Amino acid sequence: MDEKSQKLRLLLKDKDFASVQQALELLSCFSEDDFWDIFGSIESMDDINNFLLNYPHKEFLKIWIIGTLHEYAPDWFVPIQKLEIEAIPYLEAIPQEITLCHELRELVIDGGKMKTLPSFLQKLSKLEKLTIAKVSLSKFPLEICDGPLSKSLKDLHFQECPFTDIPNEIAKLEALESLGFSEIHLKKMTSNISQCHALRSLTIYFHRTYYWRRQIVPFRLPLSILEIPNLEKLYLSNMVMDNEEDFFQRYLECSVVVDDEVCFPFEILGLNDHIQKGLYRQLLKNHHLAIVPYIRVMDLSEKRMSVLGESLQKFCGLENLNLQYNNLTELPKDFWHIFPKLKHLNLSHNSLTELPKGNWPEGLCTLLVHHNRLSSIESHSSLVLDGVMNLSHNQISSFPTDLIHQSSIIEVNIAHNQYEEVPQELEKYTSLERLYLQGNNISDLPLFIASLPLTEFQAQKNRITRIREELYSLIDRPIFSKGKFVEQERFVWPYRANQQIHQVRMKKFFAKASLEECKGMYKLDLSGLGWTEIPPIIFQISTLHHLNLSGNQLTMIPEEIGNLENLITFNVRDNRIRCLPKSLEKLTRLKKLFLGDNKISQFPSGLYSCAKLEQLNVSGNQLTEIPASIWDFPKLSICVLKNNRISIFPKPNESVSKNWQNINLKGNPFCEDFGLSFIRTSKEES
Numbered sequence: 001m002d003e004k005s006q007k008l009r010l011l012l013k014d015k016d017f018a019s020v021q022q023a024l025e026l027l028s029c030f031s032e033d034d035f036w037d038i039f040g041s042i043e044s045m046d047d048i049n050n051f052l053l054n055y056p057h058k059e060f061l062k063i064w065i066i067g068t069l070h071e072y073a074p075d076w077f078v079p080i081q082k083l084e085i086e087a088i089p090y091l092e093a094i095p096q097e098i099t100l101c102h103e104l105r106e107l108v109i110d111g112g113k114m115k116t117l118p119s120f121l122q123k124l125s126k127l128e129k130l131t132i133a134k135v136s137l138s139k140f141p142l143e144i145c146d147g148p149l150s151k152s153l154k155d156l157h158f159q160e161c162p163f164t165d166i167p168n169e170i171a172k173l174e175a176l177e178s179l180g181f182s183e184i185h186l187k188k189m190t191s192n193i194s195q196c197h198a199l200r201s202l203t204i205y206f207h208r209t210y211y212w213r214r215q216i217v218p219f220r221l222p223l224s225i226l227e228i229p230n231l232e233k234l235y236l237s238n239m240v241m242d243n244e245e246d247f248f249q250r251y252l253e254c255s256v257v258v259d260d261e262v263c264f265p266f267e268i269l270g271l272n273d274h275i276q277k278g279l280y281r282q283l284l285k286n287h288h289l290a291i292v293p294y295i296r297v298m299d300l301s302e303k304r305m306s307v308l309g310e311s312l313q314k315f316c317g318l319e320n321l322n323l324q325y326n327n328l329t330e331l332p333k334d335f336w337h338i339f340p341k342l343k344h345l346n347l348s349h350n351s352l353t354e355l356p357k358g359n360w361p362e363g364l365c366t367l368l369v370h371h372n373r374l375s376s377i378e379s380h381s382s383l384v385l386d387g388v389m390n391l392s393h394n395q396i397s398s399f400p401t402d403l404i405h406q407s408s409i410i411e412v413n414i415a416h417n418q419y420e421e422v423p424q425e426l427e428k429y430t431s432l433e434r435l436y437l438q439g440n441n442i443s444d445l446p447l448f449i450a451s452l453p454l455t456e457f458q459a460q461k462n463r464i465t466r467i468r469e470e471l472y473s474l475i476d477r478p479i480f481s482k483g484k485f486v487e488q489e490r491f492v493w494p495y496r497a498n499q500q501i502h503q504v505r506m507k508k509f510f511a512k513a514s515l516e517e518c519k520g521m522y523k524l525d526l527s528g529l530g531w532t533e534i535p536p537i538i539f540q541i542s543t544l545h546h547l548n549l550s551g552n553q554l555t556m557i558p559e560e561i562g563n564l565e566n567l568i569t570f571n572v573r574d575n576r577i578r579c580l581p582k583s584l585e586k587l588t589r590l591k592k593l594f595l596g597d598n599k600i601s602q603f604p605s606g607l608y609s610c611a612k613l614e615q616l617n618v619s620g621n622q623l624t625e626i627p628a629s630i631w632d633f634p635k636l637s638i639c640v641l642k643n644n645r646i647s648i649f650p651k652p653n654e655s656v657s658k659n660w661q662n663i664n665l666k667g668n669p670f671c672e673d674f675g676l677s678f679i680r681t682s683k684e685e686s
Contacts, residue, residue, distance in 0.1 A: 084108040099123040110134055122147035134158035145169040151168050157203075159183055171195035180235075181205065186219055194224035199231055206238040218242035226250055231266045255291055262294045269428045293317045301325050301346070313338045320344040324368070331356050345382075347372065368472040370394070370413070379403055390437065392416055399423035407431055415458070422446050437462065438492070450474060457491045464494035467501065475501060483520055485509075503528050510535050517541075527551045527571075539563045550574050550594070562586035573597055573617070585609040596620045596640070603627055611635070619643050619664070643667035 040129040081103050092113045098104075099120050106129040106620075115136050120128075125148035132141075140163050144153065150172045157180040164187040170179075179196070180203035193199075202225065218240045225234065226247075236489055254265045280477060295315050302325040313332070313434040318339050328350040332338060335356040339345075347355075352372040360367075360380055367382040371393040379400035383389050387410040390402075397418040403409075406428045416439035426432065427448040434456040435449075442462040447470050449457075454474065467475075475493070478485040485505070489581040493501045507529050509517075518541045528536075528551040538547070539560035547564065557572065562583025570587070571594040578599045584590075585606040597603075599619040603626075607613065613633055617640040626641065628650035637659045646668040 040568060082106040094118055117141040117143045117145050122149055125152060126174060127152055129155040131157045132161065135161060137161045137163050139163045140167050142169050145172040151175055167188055168192045189222050191222045192199055193222055195229040197229055199228050201233045203235040204239060219246050223247060223250055226254055226265055233267050233269060235269045262291050296320060308332060317341055322346045325349045328352055336360055384409055387411060399425050401425055416442040435479050439677050445471060459494050460492050465496045467497050472504050475504045478505045480517055513537055515540055539673055561584045580604040582606045624651060635659055637661045640664045646670050
């Protein structure tokens with residue numbers, strides 16, 4: 001770093017604010033590349049927050065904005081169009097230097113102690129979106145209702161501010177299209193809101209915690225909202241209305257039926273249970289009943305309903321009915337007759353055990369029934385939505401047959417049901433990309449799965465213990481990254497077949513592995529792969545500490561094993577090895593060696609240089625004698641020699657190590673329990 005860079009970094013790090021002018025002049029000398037080298041944590045000119053957190057001093061914000069926008073700033077600074085001032089709780093005022101952002105379109109102020117907005121914001125003549133959150137504004141900021149801002153602001157949103165009244169002056173925001181008050185406990189809103197002729201969206205969202213605790217003061221929603229000419233959406237949430245009946249009565253009076261469809265003044269969203277019930281009560285009053293049959297859409301999700309009330313049956317013109325996330329256990333027997341025009345029906349996340357009998361509506365396009373307790377399901381095209389059929393989390397054991405457009409279905413989810421086999425019908429789903437079978441009682445995977453163009457597949461939590469070899473093509477070759485094998489998550493196989501899946505993946509990996517791919521390998525489990533010889537690349541992985549080659553068909557271990565000088569554990573149990581290479585003596589860090597169940601007839605002499613050896617297993621071989629030097633291993637504590645042909649065992653010398661814990665000689669012609677009694681004596685002496 002040159003002297004200039006060091007000087008600037010030191011100046012800012014030590015917060016020497018006495019020489020702001022010096023900092024600005026110094027900053028202007030830097031090129032863009034130099035600047036990013038010094039402040040690498042900054043990703044863009046707008047993203048000042050992370051950097052500010054490292055320098056929590058309110059003056060630094062001013063320096064930063066000056067340095068970015070002042071006339072001393074370098075030419076390469078791009079005109080800012082969006083600025084977010086967030087997570088700065090000590091901010092008491094917006095620095096006036098922000099007015100130098102002549103191109104600013106969006107400003108977010110999130111957090112701070114400011115009680116008013118400065119009048120100089122009017123200089124931001126191109127500002128279109130203003131968000132103010134978690135600040136100490138005690139009243140609605142009238143400063144934004146005059147001057148250029150009144151003509152440019154299109155989106156105004158307040159969140160968690162303490163003011164409670166919306167004044168008449170808001171009508172001066174003639175370009176305002178979206179207005180929001182989130183988690184603000186409004187008490188009064190001016191009737192002049194109707195003069196916001198450009199307003200399309202209005203959000204009034206009270207704090208949910210206060211709503212749950214019933215601590216919200218009832219709010220009178222101005223009836224003049226109904227007079228806003230271009231309003232399209234009114235979002236009301238977590239509030240209690242004290243003029244609910246009047247408002248909804250006027251709302252419905254402004255509704256008309258055109259071409260057998262109700263046209264409401266605007267869409268009301270986010271209604272909590274209390275307000276929604278008030279709306280339905282108004283709908284069902286005699287003087288509004290005329291429009292009820294023309295209601296096309298109704299959302300009754302998350303209402304904790306256990307039965308459908310008789311009043312709902314009057315909405316016979318419904319085309320879209322959402323009943324998800326309730327407690328329904330059954331539907332009326334004449335359900336399909338009550339709602340003959342249904343096109344979209346969502347019954348998911350209930351406790352239904354069966355669907356009503358009878359003919360389903362001819363126009364039914366979508367039926368969602370996942371997360372219920374259904375034991376069976378009729379075949380119907382409505383079970384498929386956008387190429388997806390989801391019957392998961394039920395108790396279904398039979399699959400719908402003869403569905404139309406089978407070739408266009410790309411996803412089938414029958415997870416967590418009672419299927420005992422993969423439905424043969426799926427073989428016809430030639431475009432199937434995603435198949436979810438987990439959580440059933442399936443014991444085998446059919447061969448036709450390999451012919452499907454699957455990109456995602458899950459079959460865990462079943463009774464499958466083995467995968468047919470014909471399906472190996474679906475098992476991905478793993479990737480070694482950051483010290484471990486990373487399996488692609490697109491295919492999740494049965495847990496009980498994990499060992500087999502691991503073996504297939506390892507065989508695929510080492511069939512064409514490069515040394516670069518194996519870089520950093522520390523531990524390898526290559527057991528049960530059926531190898532007759534070890535791939536040469538294994539002996540080039542110098543970082544290996546633990547290597548398991550048990551359960552293969554190896555007849556020899558190459559001399560190259562000596563290249564793995566960092567090996568601590570080496571397991572070649574259950575192979576066909578007859579002799580061991582002399583290069584074993586190079587494994588000077590070896591602590592555990594497992595040679596059991598092979599055909600070794602001579603004790604490996606090359607082991608004596610393995611001074612750190614602690615455990616040795618040569619059981620199940622063809623050894624006939626053990627050399628006296630067995631006692632010379634300085635750290636050997638466990639030696640398993642059972643099931644050999646040993647008839648003579650050497651006596652210990654006087655300098656034998658006291659680390660010995662166990663010698664297992666069972667299954668040998670040698671009968672004297674000399675080894676065990678010695679160890680016992682040895683341990684007592686220690």
